Amino acid sequence: MKRNKILVVDDEHLIRWSLEQNLKKQGYEVVTAGSGEDALRLAREEQPDLVLLDIQLPGISGIEVLEKIKDYDEEIIVIMVTAHGGLETAVNAMRLGAHDYVSKPFNLDELSIIIKKALETSDLKREVARLRTETKKSVPPNIIGDSRHMKYLMEVLDKVARSEASTVLVQGESGTGKELVAKWIHYSSNRAEKPFIAINCAAVPATLLESELFGHEKGAFTDAKTTKKGLFELADGGTVFLDEIGDMEMGMQAKLLRFLEDRSFRRIGGGRVFTVDVRIISATNKDLQKSIEEKTFRNDLYYRLQVIPIFLPALRERREDIIPLATHFIEHYNRDFNKKVQGIAGMAERMLLDYNWPGNVRELKNVIERAIILGNDETLLLEHLPLEIVAKASPQAGAPMSGFRLPPEGVDIEEVEKELIRQALEISEWNQSKAAKKLNLGIDAFRYRMKKFGYLK
Numbered sequence: 001m002k003r004n005k006i007l008v009v010d011d012e013h014l015i016r017w018s019l020e021q022n023l024k025k026q027g028y029e030v031v032t033a034g035s036g037e038d039a040l041r042l043a044r045e046e047q048p049d050l051v052l053l054d055i056q057l058p059g060i061s062g063i064e065v066l067e068k069i070k071d072y073d074e075e076i077i078v079i080m081v082t083a084h085g086g087l088e089t090a091v092n093a094m095r096l097g098a099h100d101y102v103s104k105p106f107n108l109d110e111l112s113i114i115i116k117k118a119l120e121t122s123d124l125k126r127e128v129a130r131l132r133t134e135t136k137k138s139v140p141p142n143i144i145g146d147s148r149h150m151k152y153l154m155e156v157l158d159k160v161a162r163s164e165a166s167t168v169l170v171q172g173e174s175g176t177g178k179e180l181v182a183k184w185i186h187y188s189s190n191r192a193e194k195p196f197i198a199i200n201c202a203a204v205p206a207t208l209l210e211s212e213l214f215g216h217e218k219g220a221f222t223d224a225k226t227t228k229k230g231l232f233e234l235a236d237g238g239t240v241f242l243d244e245i246g247d248m249e250m251g252m253q254a255k256l257l258r259f260l261e262d263r264s265f266r267r268i269g270g271g272r273v274f275t276v277d278v279r280i281i282s283a284t285n286k287d288l289q290k291s292i293e294e295k296t297f298r299n300d301l302y303y304r305l306q307v308i309p310i311f312l313p314a315l316r317e318r319r320e321d322i323i324p325l326a327t328h329f330i331e332h333y334n335r336d337f338n339k340k341v342q343g344i345a346g347m348a349e350r351m352l353l354d355y356n357w358p359g360n361v362r363e364l365k366n367v368i369e370r371a372i373i374l375g376n377d378e379t380l381l382l383e384h385l386p387l388e389i390v391a392k393a394s395p396q397a398g399a400p401m402s403g404f405r406l407p408p409e410g411v412d413i414e415e416v417e418k419e420l421i422r423q424a425l426e427i428s429e430w431n432q433s434k435a436a437k438k439l440n441l442g443i444d445a446f447r448y449r450m451k452k453f454g455y456l457k
Contacts, residue, residue, distance in 0.1 A: 004119050005029040007048040009039040009065065010059050010081070019052065022108050023115075036060025043069050045159065045223060046210075048076065048121060053098075063093065070097040071203040077118045081106065091373060095366075140187040141180055144328050147318035155183065156310060159244045161188035167260065169245075170283040172312030175362030179284035180245060181312065186239040191279060194238030197231050198322040202247035209252055211268055213240075214259075217393065220269025232265060244285035245305065246297060257301045258291035280305070315357040323354055325361060329368035330380065339372050344380045347416070351382065355389045382416060387423035391438065418453040421446075425455065 006028050023030045028211045030044050033039040036057045037298060043051065051069065055062035055128060066078055080093045083104040093101055099118050140161075143154065152228045160168060161184070168185065170178045186196045188402035204212055215230030231240055242248075248256070259265050264275040283307045291297035315322065323344065330341050344352070357363055371384035382390065413427035420439060436446035 004027045004050065005028060005031065005046060005048045005111050006115070007039065007042055007046060007051045008032045008035075009036070009051060009057070012054075012379070015054075018108075024113070026112060026410050028115075032235070036062065040068055043076065044072065047073075048077065048124060050077040050115060051083055052079050052115075054200050055080055055093070057239055063096065066096050066098060068203055071200055075122075078124055079114065079118065094323050095369065112160040121277065140184045142328075143177070143180060143184055144278065144325050145321040146316060146324065147320045149313040149318045150196055150321060153181075153310070153312070158306050159311070161185045163308075166263075166279055167305050168279070168281045168308045168310060169306035170281060170286075170310045172283075172285065173314050174285045175359055175360030176312040176314060177361050178285075178312060179241060179428050180281065181310065182241040183283040183308045184429070185281060186241075186279070189239075189279075194362050196241065197235045198238045198241040198243060199231060200243045202244035206249040206252060209248070210255060213256070214265045214267055215326050218268040218269035220267070224269065227267075229445075230265075230267065232259065232263075232278055233267075233274055235278050236277070239279045239281060240256040242280060242282045244284060245282040246284035246291055247289055250296070250298065250450060253298045257298065257304060260301075279292065308322045315360045319353055322357075323349060323363065325364055326352055326368055326380075329365050331370065333369050333372040337372055339375075340378055341372060341375065345382060348360065348380050348385055351385055351390055355392055383419040383422075387420070387427055387438070390420065390423070417449065421453055425450075 006023055008016055008023070008030060009015050010019070011034050013034070016034065020030045020032055022387055031042055031048065033042050036059050039053065040060070042048075053062050053065060053069075057065070060068075062080060062082070063254065065078065067272070069076055069078060071166075074097065075322075078097065078100045079100045080098045080100065082089065083100055100114055102114065142300065143150070143157075145153075147149075161171070168182075170181050172178055182198070183196060186192065199212060201209060210226075211228065211230065213230050213232055215228050215233055216224050218224055218227045222410065242256075262275070264273050266273055288297050288302050292299050292302060293445060315325075326344060330344075333339065334341055336351050352364075352367075359366070367386060367389065368380075370386065375381070376386040421435075422440045424435040425432075432446060433449070436443050439446065441449075447456060
């Protein structure tokens with residue numbers, strides 16, 4: 001019977017040793033790492049079933065390690081461990097895919113129960129995922145938006161999906177939904193029943209990317225203990241999505257260009273030539289023309305990739321889509337968190353519309369998720385929004401008020417002021433001077449308001 005393997009990641013030697021001894025007694029196979037870099041290497045080499053991951057690590061943080069592990073293998077169970085707990089950290093870790101979250105000092109017996117339950121569900125989750133993949137209908141994801149930008153985009157995507165174009169380049173700022181567009185093209189095409197496989201070129205080390213894409217033969221290099229099929233081979237008949245193509249190393253770009261010529265390749269260390277039928281959809285938030293000028297991206301590869309170029313507009317360029325998107329995310333997180341938020345209050349809606357959304361749709365989605373988690377009302381209120389949105393969406397001191405509109409139902413200005421004081425204190429970790437500066441108030445005026453609203457005795 002296979003023993004479950006656990007990777008313990010902590011920069012304190014005594015904790016690693018203690019956990020290793022305890023877990024081995026319970027019958028687990030254990031490997032340990034003292035840094036984020038070692039953790040990422042061992043996660044790939046050892047392929048653990050579960051990772052106990054400290055958030056506070058030298059070099060790469062635990063949160064960064066969590067993101068990279070999940071990019072590599074979503075099915076690895078990760079339990080975060082930290083001596084610096086907090087709601088925001090917990091929400092962030094869980095959102096990024098952590099299975100659970102425990103704080104130091106932890107009880108070894110309780111931790112053992114958490115690990116056991118997590119591993120007991122692992123096989124079931126894998127089986128459910130397999131069955132879903134086999135039985136789900138291949139339908140395109142929902143793209144929200146009725147603005148002129150999105151209407152035009154959908155016309156273009158429909159033509160691309162119905163075409164036999166073998167390479168598509170999707171460009172746009174971070175968070176605009178490039179992978180969503182790639183999935184829509186795939187699942188709206190005659191390739192829909194075949195695999196859609198995505199890889200983030202920036203998240204995989206250059207030395208491993210070739211193996212990920214083309215595969216390798218057993219013994220091709222030191223750690224090649226078995227033959228491995230690459231993504232192009234696995235996706236034959238379907239689509240490969242190369243995200244962050246602008247970060248691909250120049251040597252790898254040359255190899256990708258050769259593959260694009262006739263869709264043929266050899267596995268690393270092998271002599272057999274494989275030919276596949278895959279559509280390549282690439283994406284980047286970089287200006288590739290500028291990268292070409294800077295000699296970091298190949299001119300010939302650029303023109304090969306952008307047979308069909310698609311540009312995604314930033315959210316600030318299609319503000320009429322903000323509220324429909326927010327409503328869509330509210331419905332989504334109502335289901336996920338068993339909430340019953342029915343709408344958005346006028347002032348909160350005004351702030352969402354006035355904010356510039358540098359993180360685009362992804363940022364809006366995160367804001368709505370946070371609001372649903374932290375709120376207990378049936379309406380999304382101003383107080384549920386992060387202070388930076390309220391502050392940046394509101395007119396600056398001394399600026400004209402023409403861009404700001406009072407909602408028809410009005411607002412309780414005392415409640416708005418109280419909420420701004422609370423949020424300023426929270427993000428300033430209750431440092432009164434810092435909080436006062438965030439609201440452009442003198443310290444005496446700020447303290448007066450703290451007393452007024454019961455934040456200061």
